[in-house]
Amino acid sequence: MAKNSKELREAEENEARAAEIMGRVRRMDIRTNRLVDDHLAGSYASVFKGRGMDFDQVRNYVPGDDVRTIDWNVTARTGDPFVKTFTEERELTILLMIDVSASSDFGSSEASKRELQTEIGGVLAASAIRNRDKVGLVLFTDEVELYIPPLKGRMNIMRLIREALFFQPAGRGTDICGALDFVNRVLRRRAVVFLISDFRVGENEEQLQHKLGVTSKHHDMIAVAVNDPLEAELPDVGVLRIEDAETGELVELDTGNAKARESYRKEAAGRKDRIAGAVRRSGVDLLEFSAGGDWVPALMGFFRTRRARK
Secondary structure, three states: OHHHHHHHHHHHHHHHHHHHHHHHHHHHHHHHHHHHHHHHOOHHHHHOOOOOEEEEEEEEOOOOOOHHHEOHHHHHHHOOOEEEEEEEOOOOEEEEEEEOOHHHHOOOOOOOHHHHHHHHHHHHHHHHHHOOOEEEEEEEOOOEEEEEEEEOOHHHHHHHHHHHHHOOOOOOOOOHHHHHHHHHHHOOOOOEEEEEEOOOOOOOHHHHHHHHHHHHHHOEEEEEEEEOHHHHOOOOOOEEEEEOOOOOOEEEEEOOOHHHHHHHHHHHHHHHHHHHHHHHHOOOEEEEEEOOOOOHHHHHHHHHHHHHHO
């Protein structure tokens, strides 16, 4: 009888947890779709183009047409010159690479970095689905934790949001280069790849730059850096014991000491600048967002800049 009561209690707890998870997923889905409707409708489609050209039809040759487009089979059969015409292939493959290492769970404001990463990914996925594109997901730490191949449909977005928010990874560290190697193996055709991470990487900047450069030769690559304000500058709150979420290393800092705070700020700014420099030297676009802030205007600005550049 006790066993049955325990099993019943566990079943009720699991059911309540599942309901809570699905509630958060639905709220996130509603918010991301609202953001697309209010701010980003049309921007995505105007920026990202299809992979190539699809054959449309043949028509009579007109002086000035490119002779390389002549359809010699039809021309031989009819006795008149015909050319092939093409339309742009609109369907894209979008892949979201989301860093779910231990440091992504940190948040000094209402939302953690992982929640912000999921919201950004959800907005991009919703935009893609509206455009009838496929969307896939890679969750990674110091290893690739989960891969969902690109699919279409709204149910796919719900699954992506659920996994990005609640997946429990085995690893704690960050290996972006290993995740990029995985993506290069599994994606056979050109795709738009969004790498969403706080970039608290163990590898050196030169290695990261090289791997990003290799991937960007095969895919349209955009890096999205998500940070927390407290990682950039410490408040004056006395002695703090800070634990590195990925390594477990403990550091004690006296935030009442102005020199200690300035040293922390300079070190954080230097690391951020080195990562940004490595990303940009690789030829990859970089977006930077901070948890607790309004990130939508920056994304819209990125779309405008990219559209103008293209």
